[in-house]
Amino acid sequence: MDLNQKVTFADTVFAQEVDGEMVLLDMESENYFGLDEVGTSIWQAMQEKETLKEVLDLLLEQYEVEEEMLENDLSDFVGKLVESGLVKVEER
Numbered sequence: 001m002d003l004n005q006k007v008t009f010a011d012t013v014f015a016q017e018v019d020g021e022m023v024l025l026d027m028e029s030e031n032y033f034g035l036d037e038v039g040t041s042i043w044q045a046m047q048e049k050e051t052l053k054e055v056l057d058l059l060l061e062q063y064e065v066e067e068e069m070l071e072n073d074l075s076d077f078v079g080k081l082v083e084s085g086l087v088k089v090e091e092r
Contacts, residue, residue, distance in 0.1 A: 001075040003053035007046045008088045042077055
C-alpha cells in the first residue's frame with residue numbers, strides 16, 4: 001500500500017452510523033457491511049483526510065498502537081474495501 005494514495009468512495013455506497021458503528025449498503029450489489037468501532041474510525045478518517053498517510057497519522061493519535069501494526073491493519077482494511085467494490089485507491 002502506498003501511503004501517498006487517496007481513497008475514493010464508490011457512488012453506489014451509502015453509509016450510516018448506528019450506535020457508534022458504521023453500516024454500509026452497496027446499492028449495486030445490495031450487500032450490507034457492518035463496521036466495528038475501529039473500522040468506523042478508519043472509514044471516517046478516510047472521509048476527512050486526503051491521503052492514507054494522513055489517515056494513518058490521525059489514527060495514531062486516536063489509538064495506542066505501534067505504527068507498523070496500524071499500517072498493516074489499515075492496509076488490510078482498505079484491501080477488503082477495494083475487494084468488495086466499496087472504495088478505489090488511486091494516486092493523488
